[in-house]
Every structure is written in structure tokens, then in C-alpha cells.
Amino acid sequence: MAGKREENRLALKQRLVRAAERQMAELGLKGLRAREIAEEAGCALGSVYTVFKDLDDLALHVNLRTVSHLDKDLAQAQQSMEDAESQLVAMADSYHHFAMTHKNLWVALFDHQLYGHEELPKWYQERHIDLFTHVEQSLQALCPDSPRQLTQATARTLFSAVHGIVSINMQARFIAVPEKQLTQQLHDFLHAYIKGLKAQKG
Amino acid sequence: MAGKREENRLALKQRLVRAAERQMAELGLKGLRAREIAEEAGCALGSVYTVFKDLDDLALHVNLRTVSHLDKDLAQAQQSMEDAESQLVAMADSYHHFAMTHKNLWVALFDHQLYGHEELPKWYQERHIDLFTHVEQSLQALCPDSPRQLTQATARTLFSAVHGIVSINMQARFIAVPEKQLTQQLHDFLHAYIKGLKAQKG
DNA sequence: GCACAAAGTGAACGACGTTCAAGATAAAAA
DNA sequence: TTTTTATCTTGAACGTCGTTCACTTTGTGC
Structure with a gap:
């Protein structure tokens, strides 16, 4: 019966993240309550x-799952198109759709209040960066002669701009723009x- | 001594908002504590x-002041330039600068968690929209023949995109891009x- | 089986937002 | 000015939260 300790621990961790995810999806980040999760x-x-x-640490692990799902959606959107520009459009649509259908989880991804003024942990940052790479690939295909570093910066900019457009339109129920x-x-x-x-x- | 009641009330309201603002600037939205404010x-x-x-209501009133300050900065940036494109650039820089120098207050402006799932109050929404108008003016000057409605939508888009770029680069201390x-x-x-x-x- | 280490447990703690009966104070009446 | 009345102010008290830790339970190696 070796390794049962670790097995239980892993199972518990998974159950906790799932429970927290369900609660966050329903009630938002503020709705996370330790007693209910337990x-x-x-x-x-x-x-x-x-x-x-x-609980912040737990929330970050929920976010990790969310990033994973979002990444999968973006990859799928990218693969669904042939030319680079259509890929970028499809990814933007996919991002928008994800934000609409998983609003609370998506909002939690960008909640600044976590961890007060401390830095976000490395393992979390690295996962987040992955989201840029799809955009970077398509941009590189669009402008093959562009130096890699410039493409990276542009990808970051483009991703951020799309995020902002979706973000402000989501939060701003004010004069809610139809979908x-x-x-x-x-x-x-x-x-x-x-x-x-x-x-x-050129 | 007629009207002393209202006078005291107004003075108290102002003292509360100022105290809350100071705390929010220092510790962020989560740092607002009723006892300390009092x-x-x-x-x-x-x-x-x-x-x-x-406290949410109080936070919104703090945000109102922040929007006011931001609006003033944007107006000043706009007036500092002659041609429309330079105005837009100056406003983006001003927005970026404001976010850097008033990070906590700026972040609070876009915190979705307020008010749970209820709509934000009207008086708050209207103030927020004002921020778009400066961009709209410069855009209209840039493309005089563009129909007003399209210019409005474009202004909203442009504002949101800049917001996103600043936002992700601010939050993402991950691989913090130098200023x-x-x-x-x-x-x-x-x-x-x-x-x-x-x-x-054309 | 037994002893030891490691993990699980929930009552207890301090701090929080919010409320409300009681006291204080401005306005109106005498 | 003094008294009465309406209104606002007060802070102790309540319920809930995240988090801790002395104690119990459980898995592991002999």
C-alpha cells in the first residue's frame, strides 16, 4: 500500500479545485468560501x-485550469482557419465567446487584487504567457520577414488590445453593446x- | 442656524470619500475597512x-473622483497637441501615466466584482462614458467624413484597446515590460x- | 500487530461588514 | 430662554468570514 498518502492528497487537491471552480463559476471570485468548498x-x-x-492560492489553481481551457479554445480556433488573418479573427471571436460563456472564471483571470502587492508566483505567470504564443504564430505567418522579437511584442499588443475591447464591453453593461x-x-x-x-x- | 444638518452631512460625506480614497490608493480596493475609514x-x-x-457604494464614489481626475488629464493631453493623431497619442500616454501613478485607484475603476451581478448604478455609468468623448472628438477630427455613429464605435474600440494594452502590461508583472x-x-x-x-x- | 510519523479534524480566534436601540443634537414651539 | 419634538449619531453587538492549532485519526515501516 505504498503511495496511498500521495494518492489521497492528489485526489483531495483535485476535489478542492473542482469545488472551488464550480463556486467561482457561479458566484465569482468573491463567492469563494472556505467552508462551502470544504x-x-x-x-x-x-x-x-x-x-x-x-484561498488566493486555491483561486490561482482554478485560474490555471481556466487558462488551460482558454488555451485549448484558442488553439482550436487557430487550426480551424488556413490563412493567418482569418486565424487571428477566429481567435478573437473565440476569446470573446469564452469570456461570454465563462464570465466569472474569465474575470478571475485578470483580478489584480490577488496576492496584494506581491508578485504572482512563477508557475502561474508562465502558464499565462502561453496564451500569447498562438497569436504570435499567426502573426509570424502574416509577416514572415518580421524579426521574432518584434513579432512577440506585436502579439502581446494585439492580444492585449482584443482583451481590452472584450473586457470593457463585458464589464460595461453601460449601454451594453449587443453581441x-x-x-x-x-x-x-x-x-x-x-x-x-x-x-x-512595406 | 437653518441648514446645518445638511451642511454637516455634506462635510461628513466628503471626509469619508477622502479617507476612503487615501486608503484605496495605499492598499487597494480590498484594503478598504469601515472602521479605519470612520x-x-x-x-x-x-x-x-x-x-x-x-462599502461598495462608498467605493463607487471614490471611483467617481478618480474618473474626474482621469478625465481632466485626458482633456489636458488632448489640448496639448494640434493635430488629431498627436492628440490620440498624447491621450494614450496620459492614460498610461495615470495608470502607473495611481495604480490602485485605477484598478478599482475596472473591478467587476462590485455589486455582485447587479447592474452598476446609472449615475456611475454616465460618468464612465464621458471618458470616451475625448477620443471621439479627436477621431472625428481625423476622419471628418465618417458618420458620427461609426466614430463613436471606433472611439470606444480604440479606448478599449489602449486600456487593454496598458492593463495587461500593468497587471502582468510577468516579464514586466519596462516603461x-x-x-x-x-x-x-x-x-x-x-x-x-x-x-x-479611402 | 506495533510504534512512529504524517495528515486530517473542527472548535476557537480575531477581524470584518453591517445593524439598531439608545443617547445626543439641531430645529421648532412656547 | 426654555421646552418639546424630530432627526441624526453612536458604538456595542451580531453573524460570518479566513485562518490556526492542539488533538485525533490514519498510513507506513519494522
């Missing part, structure tokens, strides 16, 4: 703190920006 | 709740996008 995971209150440092209109907005933006990028190169 | 404002704990519905580099990133982005916009028109 109950749903079928363990004692104190056990939560034997696996995770605190179709936001999609149009995203497409117009992408085509204009890409046209501008191409013009700069 | 002490700093020189009133009893319960008095906070005679002026504001709850100069982010400024360059913003400028490159703006010029490319504006070039794309002009090309689309």
Missing part, C-alpha cells in the same frame, strides 16, 4: 489549508490594425 | 452607513491602427 469536496475545513496556502455589434467591432478593429501593420512593413 | 474621517463606525448604503518599451508599444500600435483606419476610408 463541504462540497467532502473534507474538513482545516484540510483546505493542508493543500493550499490560502453581434461587438463581434463586428472586433472584426473591424482587427482588419484595420492588420492593414496598418502590413502597410508599415 | 476613524480617519473622525466619525463613528455607524455613521458610514448613514451616508452610504455600504519605455510599453510607451513604444503603445505608439507603434496607435500609428498602425490609425494608418489602417485611414486606408479603410
Whole structure:
């Protein structure tokens, strides 16, 4: 019966993350409550703190799963198109769709308040960066002669810009723009920006 | 001595907002604590709740002041330049600078967790929208023949995109891009996008 | 089986947001 | 000015939260 300790520990960790994910999806980051998570995971209150440092730590692990799902969606969107520009559009749509359908989980990804003023842990940062790579690939295909470093920066910029457009339109229920209109907005933006990028190169 | 009641009330409200602002600037949105605010404002704990519905309500009033300051900065940046494109660049720089120098207050502006799933109050939404108008003006000057509605949508998009670029680069201490580099990133982005916009028109 | 180490447990703690009966104070009446 | 009344202010008290830790239970090596 060797390794049963670790096995239980792993299983508990998984149950806790799943329970926390369900609660976060339903009630948002603020809705995470240690007692309810423990109950749903079928363990004692104190056990939560034997696996995770605190609730912030648990939330980061939920975010890790969310990043994974988002990454999968982006990869799929990218593969669904042939030419680079269509890939970028498809990824933007996919990002938008993910934000709509997993609002609370998506919002939690970008919540600044976590960890107060401390740095986010390395293992978390690295996962987050992965999201840029799909954009980077398509951009490189779009402008093959562009130096890698510039492409990286541009990918980061493009990702951030799309994130901002989706973000402000999601949060701002103020004069809530209908979904179709936001999609149009995203497409117009992408085509204009890409046209501008191409013009700069040649 | 007529009207002393209202006078005191107004003065208390102002002291509370100032105290809350100071705390938020120092410790972030999560750092708002009713007892400390009351002490700093020189009133009893319960008095906070005679002026504001709850701490979220108070936070929104702090945000209102922040929007005011940001709006003033943007207006000043806009007036500092002659041609429309330079105005847009100056406003982006100003936005970036504001985010850097008032990080906690700026982050609080876009915290979604407030008010759970309820809509944000109207008086708050309207103030927020004002931020777009400066961008809209410069864009209209840039493309005088563009229909007003399209300009509005484009302004919203452009504002959101800049917000996203600043936002992700601020939050992501991950591989923190140095300030100069982010400024360059913003400028490159703006010029490319504006070039794309002009090309689309004809 | 037994002893030891490691992990699980939940009552207890301190701090929080929020409330409300009781006291204080401004306005109106005498 | 003094008294009465309406209103606002107060802070102790309540319920809930995240987190801890002395104690119990459980897995592991002999």
C-alpha cells in the first residue's frame, strides 16, 4: 500500500479545485468560501489549508485550469482557419465567446487584487504567457520577414488590445453593446490594425 | 442656524470619500475597512452607513473622483497637441501615466466584482462614458467624413484597446515590460491602427 | 500487530461588514 | 430662554468570514 498518502492528497487537491471552480463559476471570485468548498469536496475545513496556502492560492489553481481551457479554445480556433488573418479573427471571436460563456472564471483571470502587492508566483505567470504564443504564430505567418522579437511584442499588443475591447464591453453593461455589434467591432478593429501593420512593413 | 444638518452631512460625506480614497490608493480596493475609514474621517463606525448604503457604494464614489481626475488629464493631453493623431497619442500616454501613478485607484475603476451581478448604478455609468468623448472628438477630427455613429464605435474600440494594452502590461508583472518599451508599444500600435483606419476610408 | 510519523479534524480566534436601540443634537414651539 | 419634538449619531453587538492549532485519526515501516 505504498503511495496511498500521495494518492489521497492528489485526489483531495483535485476535489478542492473542482469545488472551488464550480463556486467561482457561479458566484465569482468573491463567492469563494472556505467552508462551502470544504463541504462540497467532502473534507474538513482545516484540510483546505493542508493543500493550499490560502484561498488566493486555491483561486490561482482554478485560474490555471481556466487558462488551460482558454488555451485549448484558442488553439482550436487557430487550426480551424488556413490563412493567418482569418486565424487571428477566429481567435478573437473565440476569446470573446469564452469570456461570454465563462464570465466569472474569465474575470478571475485578470483580478489584480490577488496576492496584494506581491508578485504572482512563477508557475502561474508562465502558464499565462502561453496564451500569447498562438497569436504570435499567426502573426509570424502574416509577416514572415518580421524579426521574432518584434513579432512577440506585436502579439502581446494585439492580444492585449482584443482583451481590452472584450473586457470593457463585458464589464460595461453601460449601454451594453449587443453581441453581434461587438463581434463586428472586433472584426473591424482587427482588419484595420492588420492593414496598418502590413502597410508599415512595406 | 437653518441648514446645518445638511451642511454637516455634506462635510461628513466628503471626509469619508477622502479617507476612503487615501486608503484605496495605499492598499487597494480590498484594503478598504469601515472602521479605519470612520476613524480617519473622525466619525463613528455607524455613521458610514448613514451616508452610504455600504462599502461598495462608498467605493463607487471614490471611483467617481478618480474618473474626474482621469478625465481632466485626458482633456489636458488632448489640448496639448494640434493635430488629431498627436492628440490620440498624447491621450494614450496620459492614460498610461495615470495608470502607473495611481495604480490602485485605477484598478478599482475596472473591478467587476462590485455589486455582485447587479447592474452598476446609472449615475456611475454616465460618468464612465464621458471618458470616451475625448477620443471621439479627436477621431472625428481625423476622419471628418465618417458618420458620427461609426466614430463613436471606433472611439470606444480604440479606448478599449489602449486600456487593454496598458492593463495587461500593468497587471502582468510577468516579464514586466519596462516603461519605455510599453510607451513604444503603445505608439507603434496607435500609428498602425490609425494608418489602417485611414486606408479603410479611402 | 506495533510504534512512529504524517495528515486530517473542527472548535476557537480575531477581524470584518453591517445593524439598531439608545443617547445626543439641531430645529421648532412656547 | 426654555421646552418639546424630530432627526441624526453612536458604538456595542451580531453573524460570518479566513485562518490556526492542539488533538485525533490514519498510513507506513519494522
